[in-house]
Amino acid sequence: MNSQKRYSLFAKFYDVIILRLFGYEIAANYFVEQLPFNTNDKIDVLDAGAGTGLYSFAILKRFPNAKIEAFDLNEELLAKFRIKVRQKELSNSINIFIGDILSPFSQNKQFDLIITGGVLEHVDINKAIKNLSQYIKTGGYFLNAGVKNNLIGKTVGGIWHIHTFSKEKVISAFLSYNLSAVKYLLLPGKYFFIGLVKEAYIFKKL
Numbered sequence: 001m002n003s004q005k006r007y008s009l010f011a012k013f014y015d016v017i018i019l020r021l022f023g024y025e026i027a028a029n030y031f032v033e034q035l036p037f038n039t040n041d042k043i044d045v046l047d048a049g050a051g052t053g054l055y056s057f058a059i060l061k062r063f064p065n066a067k068i069e070a071f072d073l074n075e076e077l078l079a080k081f082r083i084k085v086r087q088k089e090l091s092n093s094i095n096i097f098i099g100d101i102l103s104p105f106s107q108n109k110q111f112d113l114i115i116t117g118g119v120l121e122h123v124d125i126n127k128a129i130k131n132l133s134q135y136i137k138t139g140g141y142f143l144n145a146g147v148k149n150n151l152i153g154k155t156v157g158g159i160w161h162i163h164t165f166s167k168e169k170v171i172s173a174f175l176s177y178n179l180s181a182v183k184y185l186l187l188p189g190k191y192f193f194i195g196l197v198k199e200a201y202i203f204k205k206l
């Protein structure tokens with residue numbers, strides 16, 4: 001079974017099991033809090049591989065004036081995301097569309113921030129960064145929240161058939177497209193369990 005079929009199968013339970021129970025929501029809120037913007041900034045954000053919108057909602061919690069474009073390959077996850085956007089009355093702040101992280105999309109726009117949460121692990125990382133880097137403003141930021149390349153991360157990766165990458169590999173892949181690492185983020189000790197698996201980087205477009 002490929003990963004898209006797995007996500008479709010899990011779409012119903014994704015929010016409860018992955019985001020709540022496993023602590024991904026806590027991790028997302030923490031990583032977003034580390035971004036170098038002011039609370040009231042009107043930032044344009046691209047949530048690439050948005051799933052059910054975990055990072056889009058974390059962004060609006062921290063930066064309520066943000067405008068978000070969010071896309072994913074998986075229609076089932078996006079359907080759940082759309083329902084939540086309507087329920088939370090956030091249609092003016094979030095626009096959702098189907099898209100592939102590896103292919104240019106029609107939006108002829110540049111963003112202050114691009115986010116990939118657990119997405120680069122599914123694809124050719126160089127191709128994805130090459131494609132996405134054209135959509136960041138000079139001086140803009142890229143938050144990549146990924147799976148750690150340790151024993152636990154590799155085990156999770158094995159179960160989900162995804163890659164994990166060393167720190168060196170991630171940093172050099174981003175640097176190839178003029179994105180320089182400004183922060184490496186680990187979760188504080190109080191988030192021990194999710195901290196075993198998740199890490200994040202903030203890059204800045206030179």
Ligand SMILES: C[S@@+](CC[C@H](N)C(=O)[O-])C[C@H]1O[C@@H](n2cnc3c(N)ncnc32)[C@H](O)[C@@H]1O
Pocket residue numbers: 004007048049050051052053054055071072073074077099100101102116117118119122123
């Ligand atoms: C682990 S989930 C993360 C979803 C969301 N970012 C989050 O943190 O909850 C990985 C997501 O990447 C999406 N994905 C995988 N390959 C993709 C591609 N080539 N283009 C766009 N999205 C993709 C999947 O459909 C899935 O929604």
